[in-house]
Amino acid sequence: MFAVRRTLRALLTLWIVVTVVFVATRISGDPTYHLVPPDTPEAQREMLREQLGLTRPLIVQYADYLSRIAQGDLGHSFFSGRPVVEIYFERLPATLSLAVPALLLAILAGIPIGTLAAVNLNRPVDRGLMAMSFVGQSVPNFVLGIVLILIFSFALQWLPSGGAGTIEQAILPILTLGIASIAGIARLTRSSLLDVLGQDYVRFASAKGLPPSVVILKHGLRNAILPVLTIVGLQVGTLIGGAVVVEAVFSWPGAGRLLVSAVLQRDFPMLQFGVLAVAATVILANALVDISYGLLDPRTRGVQS
Incomplete structure (x- = not known):
């Protein structure tokens, strides 16, 4: 039943x-204002609208559109005339080379930082560390990217400010993401x-004289990791979505930059498929998180079944 509910919820989303x-x-x-020159007669524009x-x-x-999706036809780009799936997956490896x-x-x-x-605690x-974490979560990607460029590209001249093809060019986008x-x-x-370390069984393990590293890693972190899995799954969507901005800042030729171009050019089929692909990625990541919950904590299997 859990799998059925999960599938229906994913399809609804x-x-x-x-x-x-x-x-x-x-x-x-x-x-059509992006597909033909500005001085194109209105009659020709209207013919183009009809063709599209x-x-x-x-x-x-x-x-x-829904009928074509059901048949597996996700459309062709207004600009190149090529299938949007083909174009997107040509750019996807570049995005994954940053996101992964x-x-x-x-x-x-x-x-380890957490x-x-x-x-x-309270030292x-x-x-x-928590002050730096707060700043890291608060600063938008495009601002952070520009700051890193100013420091490492312009001031220190250690890394290139954009482009793709080398490890050096990927470092700043990866850090920004x-x-x-x-x-x-x-x-x-x-x-x-902190919540787990306050439990009685952890205190008992410490009272038995176990080394602090064993208490923290085996009894503490092992049981505290489940909620972390949730945010890891959500971060997949955050990283894919954040790549749209980061790729634009660093001139990285990935799927995110492709979506930015689709927005600016109003390439409807390309934009529609790109957003659909990102949504499907987030849903899949969350499903994998649910599965990992069951594998790491047998107590959740009865709830999910």
Whole structure:
């Protein structure tokens, strides 16, 4: 039953996303002004609108769009005429080359930082780490990216300010994407670990004379990690969404920059599929989090079944 409910909820979410994006694109403006020169006669523009199917009633366009999705036809770009799926997946590896390292960085740095803060509760280390985490979560990606460029590219001249193709060019975008995720994971790890360390079984383990590292890692962090999994799953969507801004700042040729171009050019099919792909990624990540809950904590399996 859990799998059925989860699937139905995912399909409902995708339908809402598809509907909202479809309506938003249609009220955003006329794409023909980006497809032909400004001095093109209105009669020719109208012919182009008819060819693109934009002159039909909105409800007819919507029904046709849903029908084509059901048949696996996700549309062709207004500008290149190529299938939007093909274009998107050509750009996706570039985005994943930023998002995956950023997520790994967030996990490998965020959990130790949160643990260190928890075991040094209310000490200068704890206050300093949580202050930095607060700043990391508060600063928007585009601001952080510009600051990193000013420091590491212009002031220190250690790293390039943009482009793609080398490891050096990927460092600043990965840091920009990862810092907010590091902060979020660190804060949740601290909170969850403090809650677990206050439990009787952890105090009993400490009273038996077990080394503090064993108490914290085996009895504390192992049981505190489940809530952290939730935010890790959510960070997948945050990173994919944040890549839209970060790729624009660093001129990174990924799927995020492709979506920015689709918005500016009003390439409806490309934008619709891009947003749908991001939504599907977030839903899949959350489903994997639910599965991992069952694997790590057998007590949740009865609830999910």
